[in-house]
Amino acid sequence: MNSKQLGIIEIIIATLIWGTLGIIIKSIEMEPASIVAYRSLIAVPIMIFLLRKKVHLIKNKKKGKKKGNFMLLVLSGIAITLAWTAHFSAFKLTSIANTVILLYTGPVYVAILSPLLLKEVREKRANICLILSVLGMLLIYNQGLGNELNNKGLLFGALSGILFAFVIISTKKLSKYYSSITIVGTQIIISAIILSPELIVEREVIINNIILLLTLGIIHTAIAEFLYIDGLIKISAQKASTISYIEPASAIIYAIILFNEIPQGLEIVGITLIALSNLILNIKSKDILEIIKR
Numbered sequence: 001m002n003s004k005q006l007g008i009i010e011i012i013i014a015t016l017i018w019g020t021l022g023i024i025i026k027s028i029e030m031e032p033a034s035i036v037a038y039r040s041l042i043a044v045p046i047m048i049f050l051l052r053k054k055v056h057l058i059k060n061k062k063k064g065k066k067k068g069n070f071m072l073l074v075l076s077g078i079a080i081t082l083a084w085t086a087h088f089s090a091f092k093l094t095s096i097a098n099t100v101i102l103l104y105t106g107p108v109y110v111a112i113l114s115p116l117l118l119k120e121v122r123e124k125r126a127n128i129c130l131i132l133s134v135l136g137m138l139l140i141y142n143q144g145l146g147n148e149l150n151n152k153g154l155l156f157g158a159l160s161g162i163l164f165a166f167v168i169i170s171t172k173k174l175s176k177y178y179s180s181i182t183i184v185g186t187q188i189i190i191s192a193i194i195l196s197p198e199l200i201v202e203r204e205v206i207i208n209n210i211i212l213l214l215t216l217g218i219i220h221t222a223i224a225e226f227l228y229i230d231g232l233i234k235i236s237a238q239k240a241s242t243i244s245y246i247e248p249a250s251a252i253i254y255a256i257i258l259f260n261e262i263p264q265g266l267e268i269v270g271i272t273l274i275a276l277s278n279l280i281l282n283i284k285s286k287d288i289l290e291i292i293k294r
Contacts, residue, residue: 018247019249021087022254032091035088035213036085039221047189069174072174083160087156090153090157090160091153094154097263102140102154105162106163106164110165132273133277136272138270
């Protein structure tokens with residue numbers, strides 16, 4: 001198994017784990033910021049242990065010395081904190097389908113910006129995909145008009161998508177200098193520090209939710225975040241974004257089965273347009289021809 005194949009497998013596993021996020025967040029009876037705070041706090045010891053085992057910078061071959069963009073690393077930690085908080089807030093205020101599909105408008109932004117910021121080959125179809133995604137978001141938002149909570153949830157969902165795109169792009173740039181463990185560990189530690197005031201919660205509330213919080217911190221954060229970042233380093237940002245759509249697909253299925261959250265009306269059209277934009281962006285004609293030949 002080569003490095004790229006391993007990267008693909010790592011991202012698939014991470015996204016399957018994240019597909020259950022909505023179910024867990026809706027089941028935890030705490031404020032979104034507090035959930036993120038405990039998620040990070042629980043993951044911190046694991047990340048510190050891994051950091052002690054493998055913390056290093058990749059040497060700059062041209063200058064022959066270590067050089068990392070620490071400020072970008074800090075900004076990525078702040079961005080992921082805000083992204084998680086917005087994402088979890090959306091779970092609390094609107095449906096799982098709306099939340100995950102809006103988060104995954106992020107890869108479309110990545111496709112638009114990665115040629116400029118990461119020097120990856122630009123896909124000409126990216127502009128069309130952006131238009132389809134924006135139209136899809138407008139239709140989803142229109143479905144929620146008249147419901148204040150739903151509107152707030154949709155706005156939080158859209159914000160999480162933008163922040164998620166920044167995290168993907170910054171992580172790809174940081175991977176030139178830092179190991180995946182260093183990136184993930186620093187981001188999680190920064191998140192725990194920023195949201196430390198949100199840790200002040202009644203003891204009874206923590207006890208009632210401790211199992212779900214431990215699952216969230218260990219499996220959905222420490223393990224899944226490491227797998228995703230490590231996989232992202234091995235393959236292109238655009239390919240990673242494509243594979244990540246396993247998460248919203250599985251999340252919507254889980255929501256239908258467990259919460260009977262069935263998308264309706266314009267919401268279905270909006271979700272379809274966003275999904276279509278990513279299919280257009282990531283499925284190439286030569287790949288379709290190969291499938292037909294098989």
